[in-house]
Amino acid sequence: MPVSSAPEPGEVPDHDLVRRSQAGDSRAFDLLVxxxxxxxxxxTYHMIQNETEAWDLAQExxxxxxxxxxxxxxxxxxxxxxxxxxxxxxxxxxxxxxIQGDGEFDDERTEHRVAAGAETAPRGADAPDEALRNAExxxxxxxxxxxxxxxxxxxxxxREIEGLSYEEIAAAVPCSLxxxxxxxxxxxxxxxxxxxxxxxxxx
Amino acid sequence: xKTPPEDTELLRWLDDEMTPLERERFAARLTVExxxxxxxxxxxxLRRTLREHLPQEMAVPxxxxxxxxxxxxxxxxxxxxxxxxxxxxAYLRLPRLAAAAALVLLAVLVLRPDSGVDSRVLATYTPxxxxxxxxHFSEAAGATVLLLDGLEEMPAxxxxxxxxxxxxxxxxxxxxxxxxxxxxxxxxxxxxxxxTANASRE
Amino acid sequence: xxxxxxxxxxxxxxxxxxxxxxxxxxxxxxxxGKVWGALVHALPVAPPGSSxxxxxxxxNLAARLAAAFPESGHFEILGEHLQDVFREYESWVVxxxxxxxKVDSKGPAPGGGVNxxxxxWRDQQVLVKxxxxxxxxxxxFIGGPRWREGRLIFVLALQP
Numbered sequence: 001m002p003v004s005s006a007p008e009p010g011e012v013p014d015h016d017l018v019r020r021s022q023a024g025d026s027r028a029f030d031l032l033v034x035x036x037x038x039x040x041x042x043x044t045y046h047m048i049q050n051e052t053e054a055w056d057l058a059q060e061x062x063x064x065x066x067x068x069x070x071x072x073x074x075x076x077x078x079x080x081x082x083x084x085x086x087x088x089x090x091x092x093x094x095x096x097x098x099i100q101g102d103g104e105f106d107d108e109r110t111e112h113r114v115a116a117g118a119e120t121a122p123r124g125a126d127a128p129d130e131a132l133r134n135a136e137x138x139x140x141x142x143x144x145x146x147x148x149x150x151x152x153x154x155x156x157x158x159r160e161i162e163g164l165s166y167e168e169i170a171a172a173v174p175c176s177l178x179x180x181x182x183x184x185x186x187x188x189x190x191x192x193x194x195x196x197x198x199x200x201x202x203x
Numbered sequence: 204x205k206t207p208p209e210d211t212e213l214l215r216w217l218d219d220e221m222t223p224l225e226r227e228r229f230a231a232r233l234t235v236e237x238x239x240x241x242x243x244x245x246x247x248x249l250r251r252t253l254r255e256h257l258p259q260e261m262a263v264p265x266x267x268x269x270x271x272x273x274x275x276x277x278x279x280x281x282x283x284x285x286x287x288x289x290x291x292x293a294y295l296r297l298p299r300l301a302a303a304a305a306l307v308l309l310a311v312l313v314l315r316p317d318s319g320v321d322s323r324v325l326a327t328y329t330p331x332x333x334x335x336x337x338x339h340f341s342e343a344a345g346a347t348v349l350l351l352d353g354l355e356e357m358p359a360x361x362x363x364x365x366x367x368x369x370x371x372x373x374x375x376x377x378x379x380x381x382x383x384x385x386x387x388x389x390x391x392x393x394x395x396x397x398x399t400a401n402a403s404r405e
Numbered sequence: 406x407x408x409x410x411x412x413x414x415x416x417x418x419x420x421x422x423x424x425x426x427x428x429x430x431x432x433x434x435x436x437x438g439k440v441w442g443a444l445v446h447a448l449p450v451a452p453p454g455s456s457x458x459x460x461x462x463x464x465n466l467a468a469r470l471a472a473a474f475p476e477s478g479h480f481e482i483l484g485e486h487l488q489d490v491f492r493e494y495e496s497w498v499v500x501x502x503x504x505x506x507k508v509d510s511k512g513p514a515p516g517g518g519v520n521x522x523x524x525x526w527r528d529q530q531v532l533v534k535x536x537x538x539x540x541x542x543x544x545x546f547i548g549g550p551r552w553r554e555g556r557l558i559f560v561l562a563l564q565p
Contacts, residue, residue, distance in 0.1 A: 037270070042261040045261060052330070055264060059273055096495075141257065159218065160253045161258075161259050162259070165220070166218065185211075191253070192245060195252065196245070275536075320543065322538055322543040325536040327533055331530075343472035343473075344469040344470070345543060347537070347546070348545075348548065349533070351550075357553075363501055363557075364502055366501060
């Protein structure tokens with residue numbers, strides 16, 4: 001299961017907020033949005049690598065989750081269920097963009113702007129040159145991820161960032177276990193080629 | 204194309220998909236196969252780097268607005284659900300979100316009440332804090348006007364390339380080329396505007 | 406007081422919704438209709454030999470622009486795009502590569518027209534995001550950046 005940001009001790013459990021949301025309490029849903037917006041935004045951002053679009057898609061995921069709440073039976077963690085919705089929203093967007101593709105115009109539109117500092121979790125204070133090296137390395141990694149196909153990028157995000165098992169990835173995509181492994185294999189090979197000098201130096 | 208069998212094992216070991224017995228056997232292989240060990244270490248280093256620079260959670264830009272936009276859309280799209288929970292209106296008692304919702308509603312109040320005939324702008328948001336959006340309905344123009352103040356001027360030397368695109372024929376051609384000297388050709392399907400022919404765009 | 410007025414407006418809207426006229430369905434079930442978008446250059450005076458902007462998609466366009474932007478005396482269409490508004494997908498209205506609009510349908514509006522989420526783009530930057538109701542015969546004029554002693558205006562009109 002994707003590792004959820006479990007409520008802190010003293011916080012209202014997810015399922016309580018879900019029950020209240022299902023009863024029409026949008027304030028309860030707002031607490032769920034606050035609790036998981038960072039995770040969902042990170043996932044959409046890693047997939048499409050555009051801050052503005054990722055913001056929109058993350059919103060869309062929460063809107064769709066609200067609409068689908070009556071059908072959520074609480075047989076899984078809320079975040080797991082929410083993640084699947086966000087994944088489908090993101091993947092649908094990528095697929096439709098590809099179908100509608102306007103050639104060069106599309107490329108210009110998707111050339112991502114990396115807002116400095118906006119996308120990384122807060123870090124401890126780095127020395128200036130180290131901070132710069134980190135920023136440069138982060139940019140290279142995001143660029144490398146951008147060079148993967150959507151299918152390959154998707155499995156890397158699910159496995160390396162979300163920690164999903166092969167079975168969970170296969171169920172979410174959906175595809176066979178063999179396809180999951182094959183895509184992970186080739187995605188990692190590609191990233192190794194693109195980033196070998198960076199992570200080996202960092203190690 | 205299938206993953207080669209030896210790479211399948213490495214993959215499963217890396218991803219903790221092996222049984223304890225399989226892990227033990229693979230660990231034994233790593234001690235006697237230096238090439239395999241190097242590859243395993245390389246993949247582990249790649250993973251560490253990816254996880255360090257692709258965070259699981261990211262700060263959402265304009266997080267308050269993110270939430271308030273969702274609430275506005277929920278209120279517009281979904282009728283109130285039956286249930287014992289408090290209504291959406293009670294939500295306005297939350298100070299921060301009440302302020303955000305009030306801003307949105309203020310935009311609505313500034314405009315005419317919805318006549319059901321005219322277009323209207325319900326809410327605006329400008330990502331650049333230097334840019335400010337104001338809206339009004341112009342009776343004389345019979346149009347809703349959205350003004351953006353604080354925008355950076357487009358450089359005068361930059362030529363703007365206009366298109367003429369119609370859903371019918373999907374023809375795409377540049378009307379104002381850099382060195383254009385003639386008006387665009389009229390076609391049989393061309394029912395659109397006569398564009399102002401201006402020879403020089405430079 | 407304003408909050409009370411806002412609450413009253415919401416309550417009235419909620420009561421009126423069921424009685425509202427059913428929105429007109431466009432013939433193509435996959436779209437909400439068509440929009441016409443144009444990038445217009447507004448200038449203080451007409452350059453020699455030019456003619457006023459005119460379009461069958463927005464009757465009396467030049468006169469209406471002049472009423473909305475009284476500081477300008479001449480309006481020239483630089484580019485235009487007639488585009489379907491897809492129900493399920495985003496649409497892009499691109500009269501120019503420099504300034505263009507992303508359009509997301511949020512469904513038909515009561516009384517006719519369509520609810521839209523619009524993003525006004527310049528190059529790779531969003532200038533403004535807006536939620537709007539667009540109705541036939543009632544265009545939206547977006548006052549954009551200045552260019553060459555004039556201003557660029559984006560016109561968006563839902564076609565009947």
